Amino acid sequence: MKRTLTVCPYCGTGCMFYLVSDGGRLIGVEPSSTHPVSRGSLCVKGWNAFAFVHHPDRLTTPLMRRGGELVPASWDEALATVVERLKEVQRRHGADAVMFASSAKATNEENYLLMKLARAAFGTNNVDHCARLCHSSTVFGLGEAFGSGAMSNSIDCVDRAGLILVIGSNTTEQHPLIGSRILAAARRGTRLIVADNRRIRLSRHADLHLRHKNGSDVALLSAMMQVIIAEGLEDRAFIEQRTENFPELAAAVAPWTPERAAAVTGLEAADIVAAARLFAGVKPAMIVYSMGITQHSHGVDNVRCCAALAMLTGNLGRPGAGVNPLRGQNNVQGGCDMGALPDVFSGYQRVADPALRGKFAAAWGVAELPESPGLPLTRAMDAAAAESLKGMFVMGENPMLSDPDQAHARHALENLEFLAVQDIFLTETAALADVVLPAACYAEKDGTFTNTERRVQRVRKAVEPPGEARADWEIICALAEQAGYPGMRYPGPAEVMDEIASLTPSYGGIAYDRLDPHGLQWPCPDRSHPGTPVLHLERFTRGPGRFVPVAYRPSAESPDAEFPFVLTTGRTYFHWHTGTMTRRSHLLDREEATAFVELNPQDAAALGVRDGEPVSVASRRGQITVRARVTEMVVPGVLFIPFHFAEGAANALTNNALDPESSIPEFKVCAVKIGRAS
Amino acid sequence: MRVLALEGEDEFFAALETRYLVRLPVLLADGSRALGTPGSAPLALAGGALPAKPTSAFFPHSGPLFSAGPEGVLLPPAPPKPLFVAGFTPRDLDCLRFIDRFFADGMLDDVYFRLRKGAVIAAVSGYCGAGGALLAPAGGGCDLEFVRDADRWLVVPYSEVGAALCSGLPDTAPDEALQRLKREGAALPDEDRTIIREASRLLREDLVPDSFWAEIGDRCIACTGCNLACPTCTCFGVQDWRYGQEVERGRMWDSCQLSGFMREASGHNPLGSEALRTRRRIHHKLAADVTRWGEISCFLCGRCDAVCPTGIGMLAVAGEMVERFGKS
Numbered sequence A: 001m002k003r004t005l006t007v008c009p010y011c012g013t014g015c016m017f018y019l020v021s022d023g024g025r026l027i028g029v030e031p032s033s034t035h036p037v038s039r040g041s042l043c044v045k046g047w048n049a050f051a052f053v054h055h056p057d058r059l060t061t062p063l064m065r066r067g068g069e070l071v072p073a074s075w076d077e078a079l080a081t082v083v084e085r086l087k088e089v090q091r092r093h094g095a096d097a098v099m100f101a102s103s104a105k106a107t108n109e110e111n112y113l114l115m116k117l118a119r120a121a122f123g124t125n126n127v128d129h130c131a132r133l134c135h136s137s138t139v140f141g142l143g144e145a146f147g148s149g150a151m152s153n154s155i156d157c158v159d160r161a162g163l164i165l166v167i168g169s170n171t172t173e174q175h176p177l178i179g180s181r182i183l184a185a186a187r188r189g190t191r192l193i194v195a196d197n198r199r200i201r202l203s204r205h206a207d208l209h210l211r212h213k214n215g216s217d218v219a220l221l222s223a224m225m226q227v228i229i230a231e232g233l234e235d236r237a238f239i240e241q242r243t244e245n246f247p248e249l250a251a252a253v254a255p256w257t258p259e260r261a262a263a264v265t266g267l268e269a270a271d272i273v274a275a276a277r278l279f280a281g282v283k284p285a286m287i288v289y290s291m292g293i294t295q296h297s298h299g300v301d302n303v304r305c306c307a308a309l310a311m312l313t314g315n316l317g318r319p320g321a322g323v324n325p326l327r328g329q330n331n332v333q334g335g336c337d338m339g340a341l342p343d344v345f346s347g348y349q350r351v352a353d354p355a356l357r358g359k360f361a362a363a364w365g366v367a368e369l370p371e372s373p374g375l376p377l378t379r380a381m382d383a384a385a386a387e388s389l390k391g392m393f394v395m396g397e398n399p400m401l402s403d404p405d406q407a408h409a410r411h412a413l414e415n416l417e418f419l420a421v422q423d424i425f426l427t428e429t430a431a432l433a434d435v436v437l438p439a440a441c442y443a444e445k446d447g448t449f450t451n452t453e454r455r456v457q458r459v460r461k462a463v464e465p466p467g468e469a470r471a472d473w474e475i476i477c478a479l480a481e482q483a484g485y486p487g488m489r490y491p492g493p494a495e496v497m498d499e500i501a502s503l504t505p506s507y508g509g510i511a512y513d514r515l516d517p518h519g520l521q522w523p524c525p526d527r528s529h530p531g532t533p534v535l536h537l538e539r540f541t542r543g544p545g546r547f548v549p550v551a552y553r554p555s556a557e558s559p560d561a562e563f564p565f566v567l568t569t570g571r572t573y574f575h576w577h578t579g580t581m582t583r584r585s586h587l588l589d590r591e592e593a594t595a596f597v598e599l600n601p602q603d604a605a606a607l608g609v610r611d612g613e614p615v616s617v618a619s620r621r622g623q624i625t626v627r628a629r630v631t632e633m634v635v636p637g638v639l640f641i642p643f644h645f646a647e648g649a650a651n652a653l654t655n656n657a658l659d660p661e662s663s664i665p666e667f668k669v670c671a672v673k674i675g676r677a678s
Numbered sequence B: 001m002r003v004l005a006l007e008g009e010d011e012f013f014a015a016l017e018t019r020y021l022v023r024l025p026v027l028l029a030d031g032s033r034a035l036g037t038p039g040s041a042p043l044a045l046a047g048g049a050l051p052a053k054p055t056s057a058f059f060p061h062s063g064p065l066f067s068a069g070p071e072g073v074l075l076p077p078a079p080p081k082p083l084f085v086a087g088f089t090p091r092d093l094d095c096l097r098f099i100d101r102f103f104a105d106g107m108l109d110d111v112y113f114r115l116r117k118g119a120v121i122a123a124v125s126g127y128c129g130a131g132g133a134l135l136a137p138a139g140g141g142c143d144l145e146f147v148r149d150a151d152r153w154l155v156v157p158y159s160e161v162g163a164a165l166c167s168g169l170p171d172t173a174p175d176e177a178l179q180r181l182k183r184e185g186a187a188l189p190d191e192d193r194t195i196i197r198e199a200s201r202l203l204r205e206d207l208v209p210d211s212f213w214a215e216i217g218d219r220c221i222a223c224t225g226c227n228l229a230c231p232t233c234t235c236f237g238v239q240d241w242r243y244g245q246e247v248e249r250g251r252m253w254d255s256c257q258l259s260g261f262m263r264e265a266s267g268h269n270p271l272g273s274e275a276l277r278t279r280r281r282i283h284h285k286l287a288a289d290v291t292r293w294g295e296i297s298c299f300l301c302g303r304c305d306a307v308c309p310t311g312i313g314m315l316a317v318a319g320e321m322v323e324r325f326g327k328s
Ligand code: SF4
Pocket: A008, A009, A010, A011, A012, A013, A014, A015, A038, A042, A043, A044, A045, A046, A047, A175, A176, A177, A178
């Protein structure tokens, strides 16, 4: 019997637990009682994180497409084919005709290695990962305002906040052990404002629940700022000493009277005023947000408003405050930190900067590195659909279910001359591939994940991978070798981290021997640095904090006579993204076994739909059949569908409208119609 | 009664490994305590109840039931040696006694008893609770009890096997220590038990309104931790996995805080809300089991209160109940 301390593979909260194994098989999970985040608890996904690992569907050998079928192949053959075919695409169509999709599920080391493979061995900046779909608006918007897109504060700041504004985050379901802290804080008397039109659990404990219309966050937040400024509640000293561009912000929000915002948001003007006064009246105040803010065609503008509201009230650079975008995936923070992005190397060092390119080229032993930023993932799918991108290597992602407009995603992937997928199960995307490489899961390898509060923590191998499956980092290094690039030979992930630390100032002091037991929070510039729980203490990373005025833009698609409902998408508590792991975990699968749509009782009555009945939901892009869940959770006129289920894929309906600056898709708003399935 | 010096712990337990699969409290790398094996990590007999239930030695989080294939049905192999499990607090012993009875009643749970049969149970008590607090000695219900007295363990056997296992340790000269510890233990206040009995009465007399459960249910995030941590929670789910020609049937701890636990084949759920499910969890232990088994099946081990992220473990809920609906 063995216990292995590791990090939960699900959400960005980053709980650590022990995997219990016996005779080479996982038999359970025990929480770490000393971990600063989980403190002896876990959510239901953490408690079940062992349950999918030995599932019979695990990929155990490489697969290659022969005569239209995927059949087992040897590693040598599979690796050679991947490299040959990608190189051949590059010879015929140029270096930038291939795309590398990295993964927020993989370790820091693996993300770093995949971006190194793309840049050093394949000479392209076309590398990105699913952060594009979740927090690219944050990286852009907070980067511009503060100089860093990361969560400004730490999870334990929840315990110190005087007020918490939760906007666009169903925290108890999506970051359960952060949500439970917010809930506990509210019971102790911390003031709580929830802005989200779903009746989420936290709203039942809130001082104020604002059920504003989907896509109207800019109007709501601008009006709150207008009230604060009009009533003189802003933090003058902070604005003068720490920020720039305040007059421009004040001018931009001035027209947003509560009455005008009420018309756009559907709220009462008095509630907006109350929210503004409450928020400005309690310090420290913390803003917590997630996909409800980011996944819009104006996601960056939403983020700018959150940043501005916090600066306006002096709520940055102090414990218990800050702008706190909760990262969804276990390692989406790390994926970004590692430079699995088209425009930056690790630590957000720009590829366009010749000095930085020179630094990486010298360290990696190559003459030069590509200069112009590559394609974001969403634009790459568009390029594949338009036949200007021809080859793709996908590690641990499932765009067939996770990308907007599934018909478009399928068309894009089928259009490719060559598609390779590296994963732990045969996902809907892997099923379309020419070569499939079997990977080890989180419990079968070593590495690090970086949680939402920038805590870099050790992931440890508890059991062997099934069959011939290998760790992602080993596969990537083998591909580099195959491509004739000798710069990726490592005894293990620890040495990869040493290289990362040597090239990445914010990770400069990160090393495996320093990460026990519960990690370090970056920035951690050198080996004697204790890590940084709160950012922007004396000054913002960029210098002064910048107010960026925004103009309200409605969502790309509004309901009309033909498609009268607003559809918003997201996840349920029991499943993770495209369900590859959770739908293979017995208790989680039993809890939510089928695709469903949340529908308000009023709408259900008008449509003559009973709870549990199959209904048809259609948008301009597709149609699905799912079960009706009649519930007060949603307001009339709004539907909610989780995107976990291949047989009722929410993303068959969603709109591939992208934010112009961050290229994030508008997962949160599109127009649909609904009716009884005939 | 025998004596074990603290320096002698490692040697004593390691020596048992020739005849037993030894499981005992160890200190893991990050300071968590858990049931481990001798030599795998420093021993940590003191420190109070283990965060995870020690009954998991017989009823693990998940495990095989049988496999069926072309060769017929195969049961998982019996353990090569019987188990020796140390680390039960006196309250844990009550829990073990309860589930032994439960698993043996009616249709005997052969999977449980394959591990439980012949197992040696060692309790810990005396000044070895959290922060050195006193745990009143159990005085039975196990094969042997390790009672901490200052810087030594008094080792008290209660069965022949227990006596044989500690026979190599030095005998105490006529010693008042155990009597003293028992006296001190008996003098400990037991407010928790008073609260749980009063809460049980309130439930059995139907004095707790539904609105209370709605309020408590609103705070449950359905993590299932309260059930998984509880030594007297014995529900399990069953799953079949097919590997080629062979089907493996296994079971894993289940939780009545999940909606799927009670959902009928029709899709209807008689316990369709967190409020009803939380009521059921508490009601089951404090009222239903009193009728079925003649005793409250919460023995106040404290695990559900420690593991619940929102503060609605058994004692917290019972306390709130008594405060609001009990006699003033
Ligand atoms: S809160 Fe997140 S990290 Fe923690 S156990 Fe749940 S899914 Fe895992």
